[in-house]
Amino acid sequence: GQQLNQSPQSMFIQEGEDVSMNCTSSSIFNTWLWYKQDPGEGPVLLIALYKAGELTSNGRLTAQFGITRKDSFLNISASIPSDVGIYFCAGQSSNTGKLIFGQGTTLQVKP
Amino acid sequence: EAGVVQSPRYKIIEKKQPVAFWCNPISGHNTLYWYLQNLGQGPELLIRYENEEAVDDSQLPKDRFSAERLKGVDSTLKIQPAELGDSAVYLCASSSNLYGGPHNEQFFGPGTRLTVL
Numbered sequence: 001g002q003q004l005n006q007s008p009q010s011m012f013i014q015e016g017e018d019v020s021m022n023c024t025s026s027s028i029f030n031t032w033l034w035y036k037q038d039p040g041e042g043p044v045l046l047i048a049l050y051k052a053g054e055l056t057s058n059g060r061l062t063a064q065f066g067i068t069r070k071d072s073f074l075n076i077s078a079s080i081p082s083d084v085g086i087y088f089c090a091g092q093s094s095n096t097g098k099l100i101f102g103q104g105t106t107l108q109v110k111p
Numbered sequence: 112e113a114g115v116v117q118s119p120r121y122k123i124i125e126k127k128q129p130v131a132f133w134c135n136p137i138s139g140h141n142t143l144y145w146y147l148q149n150l151g152q153g154p155e156l157l158i159r160y161e162n163e164e165a166v167d168d169s170q171l172p173k174d175r176f177s178a179e180r181l182k183g184v185d186s187t188l189k190i191q192p193a194e195l196g197d198s199a200v201y202l203c204a205s206s207s208n209l210y211g212g213p214h215n216e217q218f219f220g221p222g223t224r225l226t227v228l
Contacts (some may be wrong), residue, residue, distance in 0.1 A: 043202075101153025
């Protein structure tokens with residue numbers, strides 16, 4: 001099925017470092033969502049974006065809705081070990097309303 | 112507030128056997144979704160319900176998959192017969208806004224991990 005292009009596929013960083021990941025699409029979205037999934041659990045919503053250009057923060061997390069409505073990024077500042085997991089972007093299609101997920105970015109944090 | 116509840120959490124069956132998954136959404140959430148998540152991939156929508164009506168089942172393999180949400184609350188997803196390629200995590204999610212509306216925040220359950228031998 002259709003998926004977003006999410007990068008990087010995986011990251012291995014030192015505790016305290018900042019992290020950046022992004023999603024791009026050939027289609028326009030009217031909503032971007034960022035989820036985190038821990039092993040054996042379902043995705044948990046981190047940040048939701050509803051307007052092009054919107055910049056939203058949730059603690060150490062910051063996400064932006066791209067001006068073109070075809071991309072979004074997520075930044076994590078001062079990473080800690082509990083940030084480990086898989087991060088998914090998801091875009092809601094403006095044509096169908098369907099939620100489409102990226103392939104995920106696996107984050108590993110070394111203490 | 113309780114989250115989305117799914118059961119069982121794990122299921123191992125032999126191919127050609129039937130299997131069913133159950134989901135109880137967050138109280139008051141009218142929209143319910145079933146997703147399939149293959150290893151190393153993001154979730155992919157199988158079916159969406161608005162109350163008891165299946166409004167998008169275009170991705171559901173109807174030859175072997177079926178779903179129901181009879182009273183507009185709980186839902187079951189069934190596979191009969193299961194094939195080796197059905198091994199995956201089956202996620203249920205729910206939301207309280209109209210699908211496609213401006214605040215379509217979906218909340219996920221823990222999933223059922225199916226292994227078909």
